[in-house]
Amino acid sequence: MNHKLLLTVIAGLTLVGCANNPLSSYKNTSDKHLNNVYTGNLMTAMQAESTSDVLYNMEYGSLLRLNQSYESSNLYFSKAQSSIDLWALSWANTTGGKLSTSATALLINDSANDYEPRGYEKTFLTTLHALNQMDLNNLDNARVEIKRMYQIEQATQNYNQALYNQEAIDVAKDGKDKTSNYLQSQIIKKYDFSDIANPQVLALKNSYQNAFSHYLAGFIFEALNEPSLARPGYLKSGQLNPSNALVQSSIDNIDKNVKPKAGFTDLLIVEETGHAPQIKSVEVHIPINLNLVGTQNSCVNMINIFYPKLMLDRNNVGVYNYKLDNQNMTPQPMVDVNLMAARAIKDNTPHIISRNIAAALRNIATSQAACSAGGSVGSILSLGTSITGALLDTADERAWTLLPSKININRTTLAYGKHIITVNVNGVDYTKQITLSQPYQIITFRVIGNQVLFDTQRSMLN
Numbered sequence: 001m002n003h004k005l006l007l008t009v010i011a012g013l014t015l016v017g018c019a020n021n022p023l024s025s026y027k028n029t030s031d032k033h034l035n036n037v038y039t040g041n042l043m044t045a046m047q048a049e050s051t052s053d054v055l056y057n058m059e060y061g062s063l064l065r066l067n068q069s070y071e072s073s074n075l076y077f078s079k080a081q082s083s084i085d086l087w088a089l090s091w092a093n094t095t096g097g098k099l100s101t102s103a104t105a106l107l108i109n110d111s112a113n114d115y116e117p118r119g120y121e122k123t124f125l126t127t128l129h130a131l132n133q134m135d136l137n138n139l140d141n142a143r144v145e146i147k148r149m150y151q152i153e154q155a156t157q158n159y160n161q162a163l164y165n166q167e168a169i170d171v172a173k174d175g176k177d178k179t180s181n182y183l184q185s186q187i188i189k190k191y192d193f194s195d196i197a198n199p200q201v202l203a204l205k206n207s208y209q210n211a212f213s214h215y216l217a218g219f220i221f222e223a224l225n226e227p228s229l230a231r232p233g234y235l236k237s238g239q240l241n242p243s244n245a246l247v248q249s250s251i252d253n254i255d256k257n258v259k260p261k262a263g264f265t266d267l268l269i270v271e272e273t274g275h276a277p278q279i280k281s282v283e284v285h286i287p288i289n290l291n292l293v294g295t296q297n298s299c300v301n302m303i304n305i306f307y308p309k310l311m312l313d314r315n316n317v318g319v320y321n322y323k324l325d326n327q328n329m330t331p332q333p334m335v336d337v338n339l340m341a342a343r344a345i346k347d348n349t350p351h352i353i354s355r356n357i358a359a360a361l362r363n364i365a366t367s368q369a370a371c372s373a374g375g376s377v378g379s380i381l382s383l384g385t386s387i388t389g390a391l392l393d394t395a396d397e398r399a400w401t402l403l404p405s406k407i408n409i410n411r412t413t414l415a416y417g418k419h420i421i422t423v424n425v426n427g428v429d430y431t432k433q434i435t436l437s438q439p440y441q442i443i444t445f446r447v448i449g450n451q452v453l454f455d456t457q458r459s460m461l462n
Contacts, residue, residue, distance in 0.1 A: 053114075061080065183356075186303070265416060271408040271445060272406070273404055273406045273408070275403065277310040320425060333406065334407050434456055
């Protein structure tokens with residue numbers, strides 16, 4: 001009997017007891033969260049926990065932000081940020097860090113490992129943290145979060161380069177192996193690339209930088225009277241979203257040293273809609289010619305491949321116009337998180353394919369061992385193979401779903417004092433009174449379901 005194969009089966013069986021149980025579906029979990037949020041039951045959507053789980057802390061921090069509990073939200077964002085900061089530090093100045101892509105790691109379901117936030121999620125964590133600080137009138141703390149965002153982007157760039165280098169090595173190695181080469185060709189034939197291969201996804205420069213985060217950086221530095229730092233933020237935003245006319249006007253105003261007049265506020269209005277894509281693990285069965293992979297007389301006659309399928313928010317898909325003091329405002333599209341999530345999966349495709357190849361080789365080998373062993377031992381191995389496959393052969397469904405699906409912005413100048421913003425959703429007006437008392441302020445609102453949740457910057461007059 002092949003003891004390594006037996007250990008693989010045992011490892012699969014013991015995963016049932018893992019804290020990160022790979023049998024559980026995160027999509028089912030996020031369905032419950034979102035159902036409560038969409039029906040207005042915010043604080044019953046999730047239960048407060050003390051945990052180092054980075055995804056939980058990002059999700060719960062987002063929920064608290066929607067509830068305007070900014071201080072508490074910051075506590076959970078900070079918990080999530082601590083592990084990301086360690087990761088970013090390890091990749092700050094190198095492309096030669098350690099990658100967990102060993103053969104052993106590939107045999108373990110990704111869901112059994114600690115969650116590694118995607119590039120865009122790391123960036124948005126610092127962005128939402130900065131927005132919280134803005135809402136609390138902590139501009140200096142918002143500045144810290146923007147600086148952190150820049151550091152994380154550099155680390156992500158280094159990390160992605162290391163993945164690219166490793167991918168080139170793996171492709172060269174797999175190309176020399178007849179079995180892996182054959183399995184890869186079969187997997188690519190059946191992999192559904194529709195989510196990740198459309199022109200809008202391919203047009204993104206990467207999956208971790210977004211125009212809104214950099215525009216916010218420009219706005220925060222402008223509010224801090226640091227135009228030399230504000231301009232690069234706006235420039236990068238324009239590079240990431242060249243069709244947004246507001247970006248160029250912001251650059252022009254910096255160049256002309258345009259500032260709000262005394263008693264007036266330069267107001268940034270941020271419209272968030274819906275929720276970020278959920279992920280569902282999809283399995284496809286592929287009949288294979290086993291003789292081509294040197295598995296004559298094997299019990300196996302097919303392999304199963306698994307890949308992440310994006311499940312988009314279909315409820316809030318449009319742009320919602322609004323009024324400020326009865327003046328019509330048209331928000332300008334800034335970021336589509338759906339596209340960023342798709343680009344993240346595209347960038348991770350080599351790992352997904354490698355995971356499938358490793359799983360196919362494991363299942364073929366363990367089935368052969370079961371056939372060869374026969375009797376009760378063979379039955380145990382056969383049963384173990386089936387259970388192990390059920391445990392390990394799924395795509396990771398975890399994702400930060402309480403992020404918005406899209407972000408739109410606008411900007412205007414209003415006199416100090418009280419003003420009314422009115423957002424119309426499906427024929428119903430939602431209004432919020434805001435108080436302007438500073439040269440630069442921000443208001444954010446989230447349209448999710450048939451409701452509008454306002455995040456308003458606290459007035460210095462309160």
